[in-house]
Amino acid sequence: MLLTGWGRYPTVTSQVTAPGNVDALTKQLPAYPSGTCLIPRGAGRSYGDSALAEQVVSSRFLDNFIALDADNLRISCGAGVTLAEVLRLCVPQGLFPPVLPGTKHISMGGAIAADIHGKNHHVDGTFCDHVESISLALASGELVHCSRSENSELFHATCGGMGLTGVIVEARLKLAKVSSVSINTESIAAANLKESLTLLNEHNEKKYVVAWVDCLARGAALGRGIIHCGDHSDAGELRHRESSSIGVPFTTPGLLLNRVTMATFNNLYFNRHSWAKGARQQYYDKFFFPLDSIRNWNRLYGSRGFLQYQFVLPDESAESGLTEILGAVSSAGKGSFLAVLKRFGAANENLLSFPRAGLTLTLDFKFEPSLLSLLDELDAMVLAHGGRLYLAKDARMSEAVFKQSYPNWEAFKAIKDRVDPDGLFASMQSNRLGLSGADMGSSTA
Numbered sequence: 001m002l003l004t005g006w007g008r009y010p011t012v013t014s015q016v017t018a019p020g021n022v023d024a025l026t027k028q029l030p031a032y033p034s035g036t037c038l039i040p041r042g043a044g045r046s047y048g049d050s051a052l053a054e055q056v057v058s059s060r061f062l063d064n065f066i067a068l069d070a071d072n073l074r075i076s077c078g079a080g081v082t083l084a085e086v087l088r089l090c091v092p093q094g095l096f097p098p099v100l101p102g103t104k105h106i107s108m109g110g111a112i113a114a115d116i117h118g119k120n121h122h123v124d125g126t127f128c129d130h131v132e133s134i135s136l137a138l139a140s141g142e143l144v145h146c147s148r149s150e151n152s153e154l155f156h157a158t159c160g161g162m163g164l165t166g167v168i169v170e171a172r173l174k175l176a177k178v179s180s181v182s183i184n185t186e187s188i189a190a191a192n193l194k195e196s197l198t199l200l201n202e203h204n205e206k207k208y209v210v211a212w213v214d215c216l217a218r219g220a221a222l223g224r225g226i227i228h229c230g231d232h233s234d235a236g237e238l239r240h241r242e243s244s245s246i247g248v249p250f251t252t253p254g255l256l257l258n259r260v261t262m263a264t265f266n267n268l269y270f271n272r273h274s275w276a277k278g279a280r281q282q283y284y285d286k287f288f289f290p291l292d293s294i295r296n297w298n299r300l301y302g303s304r305g306f307l308q309y310q311f312v313l314p315d316e317s318a319e320s321g322l323t324e325i326l327g328a329v330s331s332a333g334k335g336s337f338l339a340v341l342k343r344f345g346a347a348n349e350n351l352l353s354f355p356r357a358g359l360t361l362t363l364d365f366k367f368e369p370s371l372l373s374l375l376d377e378l379d380a381m382v383l384a385h386g387g388r389l390y391l392a393k394d395a396r397m398s399e400a401v402f403k404q405s406y407p408n409w410e411a412f413k414a415i416k417d418r419v420d421p422d423g424l425f426a427s428m429q430s431n432r433l434g435l436s437g438a439d440m441g442s443s444t445a
């Protein structure tokens with residue numbers, strides 16, 4: 001079947017299998033002929049080609065809850081369980097995943113493999129910082145239990161390891177306690193990048209902080225934005241309710257997204273939030289997952305799809321680097337609706353984990369061939385400022401850029417080679433980045 005990531009670029013022909021149970025999985029893995037490229041896939045919400053390969057093993061059959069220990073704030077479940085399912089079970093009991101991304105429709109396995117971050121990295125770290133243990137099916141078919149004290153090297157390679165060490169089968173996660181489904185939020189307008197950065201710093205003690213940046217603004221308004229802060233409210237109830245959503249029924253012509261429509265949207269967004277600034281209460285779902293209210297919003301970018309570009313820059317070079325990068329994006333007229341700026345706290349021990357202390361900016365770009373040269377230019381700026389790109393969003397970074405910016409890649413590769421000597425686990429991305437075998441020939445851009 002034809003398969004893509006959330007960005008719908010690139011497209012690859014894959015054979016997708018879904019074993020009936022863990023036993024079938026562990027028998028299936030060692031039976032693949034040598035030279036096979038196989039990658040686990042969760043909910044397919046990574047944007048690029050990290051969950052694409054000629055053979056894909058879907059984790060959706062691992063959809064079982066194993067235990068919820070409300071007293072000790074722990075949940076154990078299969079790796080195919082989604083965060084939406086975890087929230088549905090946990091929220092009515094006053095329990096909450098400590099780290100949430102911008103969509104709830106991702107699997108536990110995908111959250112661990114990408115070591116995802118939320119709006120609270122500066123306070124709570126990454127998702128995997130709260131994962132106590134995992135069980136992993138290796139290429140040999142062996143099931144291995146990994147934690148910080150047991151098979152710890154493999155644990156730190158698999159957390160953030162983009163599915164390249166094996167198939168995560170189960171995980172045990174620490175939860176946080178909440179007493180309400182409401183989030184106390186506050187929105188503040190910033191007139192330019194300097195003000196956006198100052199406000200992010202000033203609100204660094206708040207639990208959840210994120211800034212929307214108008215990446216089409218130029219001159220004195222370059223980097224203007226809205227800072228959104230939030231924390232769990234003590235007031236209110238614990239009743240979970242499903243949020244409604246509207247769908248994009250078909251792929252819209254990519255022409256609808258151009259500089260004029262995006263600038264109009266950005267102006268409307270900026271003005272609306274500038275007027276409606278101040279404190280209010282929001283249902284948690286609306287605060288964490290605003291994009292989930294539009295199903296298949298990725299179709300808005302047209303049939304050629306889009307690329308999401310997320311990088312982090314260390315604090316010392318963040319302001320100059322962001323000014324340079326936003327200037328290049330704005331001059332190229334290729335900005336996006338969704339430019340999101342967040343502060344990261346310190347990096348963890350996971351070998352390929354993306355976050356490190358500094359600022360991270362996320363940009364969406366409609367795919368067009370001329371985009372690729374702009375992104376190569378941005379890569380050079382990111383590297384020059386000591387930063388790196390997020391693997392869960394990437395579909396085109398070069399091996400050289402990756403290896404220069406992920407200094408632990410050799411340590412990772414050594415562990416991967418030990419547990420997967422024939423290189424069974426490989427994605428289009430890992431082949432491109434030099435973490436596994438040869439280039440796949442069957443992709444179509």
Ligand SMILES: Cc1cc2nc3c(=O)[nH]c(=O)nc-3n(C[C@H](O)[C@H](O)[C@H](O)COP(=O)(O)OP(=O)(O)OC[C@H]3O[C@@H](n4cnc5c(N)ncnc54)[C@H](O)[C@@H]3O)c2cc1C
Pocket residue numbers: 006039040041042043044045046047050051059079080100101102103105106107108109110111113114115116117118161162163164166167168169291392393427
């Ligand atoms: C709207 C939106 C908002 C997002 N916001 C954020 C955000 O705020 N922060 C953030 O960090 N990310 C964010 N993401 C990215 C997303 O959280 C990650 O890409 C995540 O990995 C997706 O999980 P998935 O289950 O869809 O995995 P997939 O996309 O299916 O796979 C992603 C990677 O995980 C591996 N994998 C999946 N399941 C397993 C398994 N069982 N065992 C081993 N490896 C496995 C795959 O091989 C692949 O390398 C966002 C994505 C979207 C679409």
